[in-house]
Amino acid sequence: MYTFLAKEIGNLTKLKELSLDRNRLQGEIPREFGNLADLEQMSLWENNLRGAIPRELGNLTGLGFLELGENFLTGEIPLEIGNLQNLEELDLRQNKLVGIVPAAIFNVSTLKLLQLQNNSLLGCLSSIADVRLPNLEELSLWGNNFNGTIPRFIFNASKLSILELVGNSFSGFIPNTFGNLRNLERLNLQDNYLTSSTPELSFLSSLSNCKSLTLIALSNNPLDGNLRKTSVGNLSHSLEIFLMYNCNISGGISEEISNLTNLTTINLGGNKLNGSIPIALGKLQKLQYLGLEDNKLEGSIPDDICRLDELYELELGGNKLSGSIPACFGNLIALRILSLGSNELTSIPLTFWNLKDILQLNISSNYFTGPLPLEIGNLKVLIGIDFSMNNFSGVIPTEIGGLKNLEYLFLGYNRLRGSIPDSFGDLISLKFLNLSNNNLFGAIPASLEKLSYLEDLNLSFNKLEGEIPRGGSFGNFSAESFEGNELLCGSPNLQVPPCKTRIHHTSWKKSLLLGIVLPLSTTLMIVVISLILRYRQRGKQPSNDANMPLVATWRTFSYLELCQATDEFSENNLIGRGGFGSVYKARLGDGMEVAVKVFNLQCGRAFKSFDVECEIMKSIRHRNLIKVISSCSNEEFKALVLEYMPHGSLEKYLYSSNCILDIFQRLNIMIDVASALEYLHFGCSAPVIHCDLKPDNVLLDDNLVAYLSDFGIAKLLIGEDQSMTQTQTLATIGYMAPEYGREGRVSTNGDVYSFGIMLMETFTGKKPTYEFFNGEMTLKHWVNDWLPISTMEVVDANLLSQEDIHFVAKEQCVSFVFNLAMACTVESPEQRINAKEIVTKLLKIRDSLLRNVGGRRIRQSNLN
Secondary structure, eight states: OOEEOOGGGGGOTTOOEEEOOSSOEEEEOOGGGGGOTTOOEEEOOSSEEEEEOOGGGGGOTTOOEEEOOSSEEEEOOOGGGGGOTTOOEEEOOSSEEEEOOOGGGGGOTTOOEEEOOSSEEEEEGGGOOSOOOTTOOEEEOOSSEEEESOOGGGGGOTTOOEEEOOSSEEEEEOOGGGGGOTTOOEEEOOSSEEEOSSTTOHHHHHGGGOTTOOEEEOOSSOOOOBGGGSOGGGSOTTOOEEEOOSSOOEEOOOGGGGGOTTOOEEEOOSSEEOSOOOGGGGGOTTOOEEEOOSSOOEEOOOGGGGGOTTOOEEEOOSSEEEEEOOGGGGGOTTOOEEEOOSSEEEEOOGGGGGOTTOOEEEOOSSOOEEEOOGGGGGOTTOOEEEOOSSEEEEEOOGGGGGOTTOOEEEOOSSEEEEOOOGGGGGOTTOOEEEOOSSEEEEOOOGGGGGOTTOOEEEOOSSEEEEEOOOSGGGGGOOGGGTTTOTEEEOOGGGTSOOOOOOOOSOOHHHHHIIIIIHHHHHHHHHHHHHHHHHHHHTTTSOOOOTTOOOSOOSSOOOHHHHHHHTTTTOGGGEEEEETTEEEEEEEOTTSOEEEEEEEOTTSTTHHHHHHHHHHHHTSOOOTTBOOEEEEEESSSOEEEEEEOOTTOBHHHHHTOSSOOOOHHHHHHHHHHHHHHHHIIIIISSSOEEOSOOSGGGEEEOTTOOEEEOOOTTOEEOOSSOOSEEEOOOOOOTTTSOHHHHHHOEEEHHHHHHHHHHHHHHHHHOOOTTOTTOBTTBOHHHHHHHHTTTOGGGTSOTTTOOTTSTTHHHHHHHHHHHHHHHHHHTOSSGGGSOOHHHHHHHHHHHHHHHHHHHOSOOOOOOOOO
């Protein structure tokens, strides 16, 4: 039951303390509270109060504690609050306050605690001068929109122990004067635009004067320094948490870090650190979290990691680590989360399966081979398994069915064979199951219908057969869950043929007739008729080439059928034109809609383009690549029959006034494209370079799932040197990598560059050929110039609004996206990140946004 604050309380003029915190009070704070002249403490935090803060509270000159945090208060902070010259604690955190903070508040010399975090306050605090705050012990400003440099008055607060500036838009150098704050215990500057004045990160050296420091958090700032040159080992030995994630720092990890023996958390992920993992880390006996993911670390994982008896989470994914997982990992009894994905690891010791209390296990995108061990069934409390994109073979152990707590199981892109175990029906907690791109056969177990929590299922591109179950969650799955299994049957909406009705109670003679004689005679008749028709039509009209390499030749089309389906290739059915031909929408006789790509044979390169696209498409399969259904070809006519995408291209959506893509949709689309790119570069027997990545070649289906299309100028990298090749074919101006345009050098790095440009375009809404961009001013330079200052200047206006309650989280997301785009478009091809790293970073950006925004279900992209 909710209660309103009574105005009558304002009549209690002798009241000294008003403490009504942590109730369900609602309504506004009565202005009559300004009559409580003797009040020394007002505590109303964690209620449901709304409306503005009454100006009359400025009359309470004896007030020492004003605690209004964790409500729904709106409007600006009244100037009159600056009149409270005896105030020791001001708590306005977690409201909906806007505007600037009155400068007078920073002149309240008695103030010990100032909490303004998680509002929508703004302004440049560095303009406030001549402020002392000699008693200030805690300043929390995180989660607002403050900008400018770090205000100088902070360094006059000699008693300051807690400083929280995270999640604002502070920029400029981190001052070395932080070393003057000798009482500092917690320094949190994360998620700003701060940088270092020197490559040696000199501000860190100054912090060695702060002997009480327990936390240094600098993540998501463009520090651009070299960790190897920094005296990390001189920091306070009381330091427990050291966070420098996604700071664009390079160099190796210094052995000196082992001096900080009280460290419990280290996160240096998302940087450009190189070299090996220091064995000295094994000296940090209190370490519980070690995050080194998404760097360029090489060599083996040192056995010394096993000395970390309290290690709870180990993140080493997205590096170039090689060799075996250390056998001693089985002794890490405290380990609950282990991520080794996207490395070059090759073997798993049997002792590894002793980790009976592990909760999450990710070893995806490595070079593991052999069967999945039966001992995996020992890990009874596992919540998540990701073994995708390896070379595991053999059958799936039935023992996995005993993992009752498992919520996600990813085994896609391996060489697993055999049937899906019936025991999977016992995975009662399962939400996500991906077994795609293996060699699994047999029926889909009906036991999977019991998985009532199953949200996402991907069984595509196996050799499964029989009827697709209809019960349980199966009614929620689309055709994508089952595509590439040619022997499946079931409901028409799953784009599979209907199951044949079984004939019961037939005699053996009827069975013989129906099962052998009739099919043989029918086949003979079809062959004879086909030969006659082929003879009559030879030389008269184009026909399908029986030797044409196709991806999914589940039916063939004649020239006449395509002509009729497109109304004789009418302009009304024209979807688009490209350099080598045109694409038409076609409706076949059975009502099926397809796209027909007709090559312009007047263009000399069209013949080669057709051959290249067929050669490429016959050998690749991925859920985010457009699928070729069939072809029609002879010397006079060449066409590909493709899936029809009802929503057209990403380019159409980006520049449509009727359909505006939100931030989640754009993230999901780019994750889809990156996943396709990762498959082309790493998932094929020979890497495939698309060569023409741009929004016009990204098509969208009904659910806005993205499909990469148009492989007419793609290249296969075959041979010993699979890093680059030469070409005389030009890609699209504005998207091509510099080395492509200058020298005709084609590589996977060139695709990454084009992806980075497309990523910028998707989130700015500006084409790289926009008239504003000319000479030295390109889309890339424009975004890069504004990135440290304000993403609001470059982001598509439809994505960010300062009135949005999730503005800070979304602005941070956009900033991460643009930083990723910069990493894709580095001038030197060798220094660009790869497609695997792109997928990993985009997924983390989306997951971070989802956590911060909360309460919203987004389309889950499959792992690949």
